[in-house]
Amino acid sequence: EVQLVESGGGLVQPGGSLRLSCSASGFTFSSYAMHWVRQAPGKGLEYVSTVNSDGGNTYYADSVKGRFTISRDNSKSTLYLQMRSLRVEDTAVYYCVKGSGSSGWYDWFDPWGQGSLVTVSS
């Protein structure tokens, strides 16, 4: 069974930094692209970022470009999201999601982790 477990969320002040981790199991992690999607409280889903299977290609939503960095450690089956210069509007549950292929292109999202709450507030 595929399992994705996020960690690292919490309360951070505006302008601060936080790193999310996603520990994966139940599949060959190094063969699949991975994604981050977020959901602000009471709002819809927002795409955040993608990394391909070997970590060589990354993609970002315009709202986080230049502030967030996605990466992965295939030896540890772990996905990361380094978040810097955090804003109040970054407050959300962040989901780690497995892609359907290796490149991140034409990639539907399945399954999703349970999410990690990031709260940006003073």
Next chain:
Amino acid sequence: EMVLTQSPGTLSLSPGERATLSCRASQSVSSSSLAWYQQKPGQAPRLLIYGASTRATGIPDRFSGRGSGTDFTLTISRLEPEDFAVYYCQQYGPSPPYTFGQGTKLE
């Protein structure tokens, strides 16, 4: 950037009825790369449909998707109590960044 518009925003139906949810794209969706997800309160989203019409593993056949180009539909033939949730469409082609619709609440 592609915009996905879902309608209606809220759909009020009863168990046993048929539900039809719409997703319209601002430009043609590449290779029918359109997915549907279901989200229940306090839970992560779950993939229902990909490729506009292919059911994901374990999804009951009362769920069906169709469409191409800019207009897509998710149909639930006979609503079960567990189907009342929020549904999102997503375009995933050809490359990121990807886009979600704003969601339809089925109540």
